[in-house]
Amino acid sequence: MHVYCTDLEGTTHELLATEGWSVMEIIREGGLPILAQCGGSCACATCHVYVDPSWKAKLPEPNEEEVAMLDGTFEVTADSRLACQLFFTPALDGLRIALAKGSV
Ligand code: FES
Structure with missing residues (x-):
């Protein structure tokens, strides 16, 4: 299962997705530079x-x-959404998102 994430340069990356992980965790595990400063506590945006x-x-x-x-x-x-508040399920296989300026 995968999530497709477009970075600020316009390049789309295919990221391996795991059920139950937040989309923020999937982006971070995929090696993209998401800040996610609060670690997923819905406290930083x-x-x-x-x-x-x-x-x-x-x-x-x-x-x-x-x-x-x-x-x-x-x-x-x-x-707009907060990636730490989106939890991956098989129904989201193929989800397409793009990083926002303030998140990198
Ligand atoms: S990581 Fe801080 S609000 Fe999502």
Whole structure:
């Protein structure tokens, strides 16, 4: 199973994905330079990613903590999510995301 992550230079990387891991952990394990300063506690927003619109409906809605953290983040769009709050399941095999500027 894989996640496809586009970096700030526009290169898309195929990352090995493990069920139960957060997308932030998958990005980090894949060797991409995601900051994720709080380690996945939903307290920093330095794991900000943009989810490909075709995948948005397959993701659970963000909870209040995630929404509040994104509210204080730069360059947020309707596709913004925190990668540490997205947990990989087989249904997300092929998920496409892009790193946001503040996350690297
Ligand atoms: S790693 Fe800090 S909010 Fe995701």
